Amino acid sequence: MKLSDLGEFGLIDRIRRTFSQRSTKAPIGIGDDAAALSFSSSSTVLATTDLLIEGVHFDLATTDLYSLGWKSAAANLSDIAAMGGKPRFCLIGLGLPRRITVEQIDGFYKGFRALAGRHHALIIGGDTCRSEQGFLVSVTVLGESPRTRIVARSGSRPGDLIFVTGALGDSGAGLEILEKRSGTRRMTGKMTAAERSLVERHLRPVPRVEWGRKIAASGCASAMIDVSDGLSSDLGHICEASRVGAEVLADRVPLTKALLSSKGLRRPALEYALSAGEDYELLFTVPANKLRKLRNLRIPVTGIGRIMAGRTMTLITAAGTRLPLEPSGYDHFRPRVRTKGARP
């Protein structure tokens, strides 16, 4: 169905009827001037917002709308996870080019709700408008956390150990595979199981909401961030906020078999972990005297290095060579600069 058949208020009504979830915690949702929401009285409210722009953050040649909705939710739920919070409510703004169909919009919301729903986060408001340019998405997620259990980026101290959940780099490698298959000199043929796994991690990343809450509740972490820009940049954000440096052991950075076994990737596997981003794993630091608390949580984490005095980040290769580790993730306003030293 064409958007022009439905009209703006028809679309809002359709979204409200189909995707708005009723709850006593959201007595007023989609369809009024603002949503009215109820939080636990002892909680701190967490708020995060992201803009996703066609041609900058995503390309409709490499993602379907369901996956785009899923990933839009993932990026924001992951920010709440990185504070140790529980996501509660989502607002979705969509800028819609004429070529987008009502069914595609449904797909977006279905994907968003599939992931948000896993975490009992409700879609309670938003905005829809025409875009003469690309497809635009803005997502705001509100969460909550007990006041004493929020983990900021700024608490790392020299000597703290650096951990990361899961494994890094799959998402960036998955994007490269998708791009190869959608370009003008299109790669064809069936994907291998490893390639499919990397692509899945790119299109449908799983934010570590439960792990983030457990880490925060245990009180073991001195700082935490989610890996959205790549390990080098996101560790850089922790070091910057905490005014410290770091040493990372290259051969400790967790990589999946899928990434290590995929043939035909343009870069060494570790580079995807260091600079590709969009893995949505949690990167956090733990003081030595709280390591037992972390172990008791029984979540899959890997120690990859430690926080140092000073303000430099160093990558130590398996051979013991020390290389400067510079933030090499994406910068929206700067041309991409390859820092040779940081790529072993």
Place this chain on the structure above:
Amino acid sequence: MKLSDLGEFGLIDRIRRTFSQRSTKAPIGIGDDAAALSFSSSSTVLATTDLLIEGVHFDLATTDLYSLGWKSAAANLSDIAAMGGKPRFCLIGLGLPRRITVEQIDGFYKGFRALAGRHHALIIGGDTCRSEQGFLVSVTVLGESPRTRIVARSGSRPGDLIFVTGALGDSGAGLEILEKRSGTRRMTGKMTAAERSLVERHLRPVPRVEWGRKIAASGCASAMIDVSDGLSSDLGHICEASRVGAEVLADRVPLTKALLSSKGLRRPALEYALSAGEDYELLFTVPANKLRKLRNLRIPVTGIGRIMAGRTMTLITAAGTRLPLEPSGYDHFRPRVRTKGARP
């Protein structure tokens, strides 16, 4: 200064240092994964979000960046006002084309903060990214209100009287004047005082936050909305949500002297009030037995009609002719249709 000289994280740091306001109510603001916010424990949280897209919602030929920032705040503060709430925290997402300078971005934030600051609402988070297309703005404002004092759109009952604050139509006429002066067949010459006043109301609208809170606190209003789409559309939203109809007296719709005296406007003054929108006045309904409560508030309101049983809206001209009043505000996904009957 060019954006590429500063880089993404340089820009975020500049925004944080210059425009982020510290408060015990926002212990974590710009620069972490999410902001951490504190609301009164007895409050309901209000949340609203808007997307503003260059070429759809605004044209940089007719607005400066300071005014754009101001208006981006106004649109969202007005939504909180329409619920009877107090705005507290703002998140700003910006999609930035290469041609935008750092000074222009400063201008946007200054304009935003100038208005938000009047209402003690703090800028506490956001997102900045590159846009290959136009300048993009997404704003989320969080507010709060005592649970029992929220005014939704859905409470109007037949017999309730319809009121509007201030005067309508100036903003739409102001936009027309700006467009005439920026087009290829540019109108030149000095603006009259009346024209300047209309243009000011378009570029720097004043949301009725204090009036909204007073109306809500008094308990006099059965429904309320802000006039962002034009009287016909916004009254239509109240009627739709409340499942009622309405009669509006054309000669009671409040219009300013500036609007009535401006020569050379393309349409009759009333049309701007009915369909142009962006006035950000409050439109609300009051049961007859609560009129005294409203009068005691001593805010400038005008009674313009009443709520009726049934589902039709009627405009009654000064001569007594009854015309169907159809929502004629902007629909993002439909070509503009002129409904002849509704334009007296």
